[in-house]
Amino acid sequence: MRFKNISYPLLFAFIVSLPLLSREPYYLHIMISIFILSILALTLRLVLLTGLFSLGHAAFWGIGAYASAKLVMGLGISFWAALPLSGLVTVLIGVLIGYPTLRIKGVYFALITLAFCEIVRLSIIHWSDFLGGLAGIPSIPRPSFGPIVFMSKVPYYYLALALVALTTAVMWRIDRSRTGSIFRAIRENDVLAESIGINLMKYKMLAWMIACFFTGIAGSFYAHYMLFISPEYFTVWESIFLFLFIIIGGIRTIFGPILGAALFAMLPEFLGAFEQWEPVIFAVLLILIVFFLPHGLISLPEELSHRYARLKTVILQRGKVGHGSP
Amino acid sequence: MTLALLMQTFINGLVIGMNYVLIASGFTLIYGVMRLLNFAHGELYMLGSLVLYYVMTKFELNYFASFIVSIAVVGLLGVLLERVFFRPFRVMHDVSLIIALGLALLISGSAFLISGPEDKGVPSVFTGTLRLGSLSLSLERLSVIAISALITTGLWLFLSKVRTGMAMRAIAQDSEAAALQGVNIDHISSIGFGLSSALAAAAGALMVPMYYVNPFIGATVIFKALVVVIIGGLGSVPGAAVAGLLLGMVESFGYTFIGEVAELLGFIFVLVFLIFRPRGLMGRY
Numbered sequence: 001m002r003f004k005n006i007s008y009p010l011l012f013a014f015i016v017s018l019p020l021l022s023r024e025p026y027y028l029h030i031m032i033s034i035f036i037l038s039i040l041a042l043t044l045r046l047v048l049l050t051g052l053f054s055l056g057h058a059a060f061w062g063i064g065a066y067a068s069a070k071l072v073m074g075l076g077i078s079f080w081a082a083l084p085l086s087g088l089v090t091v092l093i094g095v096l097i098g099y100p101t102l103r104i105k106g107v108y109f110a111l112i113t114l115a116f117c118e119i120v121r122l123s124i125i126h127w128s129d130f131l132g133g134l135a136g137i138p139s140i141p142r143p144s145f146g147p148i149v150f151m152s153k154v155p156y157y158y159l160a161l162a163l164v165a166l167t168t169a170v171m172w173r174i175d176r177s178r179t180g181s182i183f184r185a186i187r188e189n190d191v192l193a194e195s196i197g198i199n200l201m202k203y204k205m206l207a208w209m210i211a212c213f214f215t216g217i218a219g220s221f222y223a224h225y226m227l228f229i230s231p232e233y234f235t236v237w238e239s240i241f242l243f244l245f246i247i248i249g250g251i252r253t254i255f256g257p258i259l260g261a262a263l264f265a266m267l268p269e270f271l272g273a274f275e276q277w278e279p280v281i282f283a284v285l286l287i288l289i290v291f292f293l294p295h296g297l298i299s300l301p302e303e304l305s306h307r308y309a310r311l312k313t314v315i316l317q318r319g320k321v322g323h324g325s326p
Numbered sequence: 327m328t329l330a331l332l333m334q335t336f337i338n339g340l341v342i343g344m345n346y347v348l349i350a351s352g353f354t355l356i357y358g359v360m361r362l363l364n365f366a367h368g369e370l371y372m373l374g375s376l377v378l379y380y381v382m383t384k385f386e387l388n389y390f391a392s393f394i395v396s397i398a399v400v401g402l403l404g405v406l407l408e409r410v411f412f413r414p415f416r417v418m419h420d421v422s423l424i425i426a427l428g429l430a431l432l433i434s435g436s437a438f439l440i441s442g443p444e445d446k447g448v449p450s451v452f453t454g455t456l457r458l459g460s461l462s463l464s465l466e467r468l469s470v471i472a473i474s475a476l477i478t479t480g481l482w483l484f485l486s487k488v489r490t491g492m493a494m495r496a497i498a499q500d501s502e503a504a505a506l507q508g509v510n511i512d513h514i515s516s517i518g519f520g521l522s523s524a525l526a527a528a529a530g531a532l533m534v535p536m537y538y539v540n541p542f543i544g545a546t547v548i549f550k551a552l553v554v555v556i557i558g559g560l561g562s563v564p565g566a567a568v569a570g571l572l573l574g575m576v577e578s579f580g581y582t583f584i585g586e587v588a589e590l591l592g593f594i595f596v597l598v599f600l601i602f603r604p605r606g607l608m609g610r611y
Contacts, residue, residue, distance in 0.1 A: 053420070100601050101600075101601060104600070104601070104604065106419075107363060107419070107423075107560075108600060108604045110363075110423075111363075111552060111556060111600055112597060112601070114552065115593050115596050115597040115600060116597060118549075118593050119590065119593045119594060119597060122589055122590040122593060123590060126586065126590050237545070240427060244424070244427060244428070247424055276435075276438060276439060277435070277439065278435070279431045279432070279434065279435030279438070280431075280432060280435035280439065282431060282435075283428045283430075283431035283432035283435060284432065286424070286427075286428040286431075287411070287428045287429070287432070290415075290421060290424055290425055290428070
């Protein structure tokens with residue numbers, strides 16, 4: 001029986017039953033972080049896969065978080081309505097910024113996303129009456145189901161799991177669909193894609209909007225989970241770290257970014273007292289990946305098996321040459 | 327609004343502006359030669375400051391000797407970085423950017439581990455003021471402006487009159503044609519990176535007596551460098567000079583007379599610039 005066929009269902013069963021096995025809030029928190037970062041990673045991957053070099057992704061996460069907080073606290077809307085609404089608000093702002101900028105290519109687009117991310121952060125700080133400024137927005141209400149309020153981490157865990165499962169499913173379908181192929185075609189060579197009739201703007205905008213929607217939802221969850229948000233959570237550096245972690249994980253497949261997100265969430269925990277080594281270790285890992293495993297850590301089994309196969313071939317060949325033909 | 331205030335704001339604008347010119351010149355030079363947004367540039371600035379601090383305090387050299395040591399050390403480091411990390415991926419621009427980001431983190435993280443998070447400073451070199459009628463201008467600031475101007479002039483001369491400098495401009499214009507003309511791209515890229523790093527280090531070292539240094543200043547520096555080269559035009563050193571001074575002045579007058587919101591307005595301006603004139607004022611690539 002193939003390893004994959006047993007391990008994936010086992011892993012899935014483990015993840016689903018984790019809160020039943022351990023009520024320890026710490027572990028649940030790590031897993032929830034992994035789920036949310038995975039959503040961000042998957043959406044950023046979608047954007048990158050279309051050839052849009054985005055280094056400001058955390059801005060949309062922030063927009064979703066702030067939108068949700070203001071909708072629930074300012075307009076009294078229930079969290080369950082605010083969740084998709086925040087996604088829509090994020091899409092709206094995404095479209096506003098995307099319309100003039102998605103046609104711009106390469107490095108200039110990256111710079112635009114950086115500038116946009118800073119503008120979002122500075123706007124939040126400046127608009128302090130409405131958005132809390134540097135002090136942030138405290139006491140964000142927890143989600144509730146009628147009388148049941150999300151008091152422990154367990155309901156949050158399942159909600160986050162549902163959200164990341166949904167996002168993964170959507171990304172999976174996109175990858176396998178014609179639309180996904182079109183996205184990849186645009187990344188590969190947009191001039192060629194356009195020459196066969198692909199409307200670049202339409203597809204770039206589509207990828208962008210999908211990414212914004214799910215990122216906004218992740219932001220909404222985050223706001224009502226952390227119960228406090230501040231502009232310092234959504235800086236350009238967060239965006240850059242997110243980007244780098246999915247490079248480490250690998251962008252080609254769905255699981256690469258998830259692995260990257262898991263690393264992003266767990267690295268500080270692994271290091272414990274050596275926390276100050278985090279940037280250095282992260283940087284060394286990144287550089288090693290770029291040099292030796294360009295398709296990311298997720299491709300490690302594949303690379304190793306390739307090398308093993310090549311090694312086997314070499315050994316067999318050597319054997320034949322050395323002893324003369326019969 | 328007194329003359330004294332205006333003059334001080336102007337002088338500050340010049341100090342900041344010339345600093346930006348030095349930083350951005352190196353940054354844009356690398357972009358021209360290697361088409362790389364060197365995100366590690368800010369960290370090289372920080373290293374310039376840090377090396378100066380350590381040489382002055384541990385080896386007790388005077389400021390000028392320490393300055394020379396600092397730019398030499400960081401310049402050589404730049405050459406090394408290009409050879410080891412950037413040369414293998416020179417044609418792959420996206421990958422090079424990722425490597426630059428990684429190096430930036432590596433350098434700032436290591437600096438943090440080695441030297442700790444506290445601010446460090448050195449005493450002023452030129453104390454005293456210059457009196458012009460009713461105005462008193464800090465000699466420190468004036469000397470920084472003068473030294474920066476000197477270095478910038480030197481850079482300009484190098485790029486326009488010296489063969490190696492002209493080779494860099496040639497590579498920036500069209501690297502294939504330059505190679506066909508006999509320019510050794512490997513060689514010149516290394517020198518270019520070294521020069522760029524030395525410029526960043528100089529900028530950093532000049533600022534230490536007036537401000538402080540800690541391992542985190544690189545992040546702000548790279549931001550400023552990006553803004554300046556966006557406005558000046560990627561790849562254009564004269565553009566970087568003009569935009570650097572412009573930004574310095576705008577910042578100085580903006581903060582003095584408008585306050586906090588100046589930063590936000592600045593970024594909106596940059597965004598608009600990127601959308602409507604990504605080439606910047608003088609950029610060509």
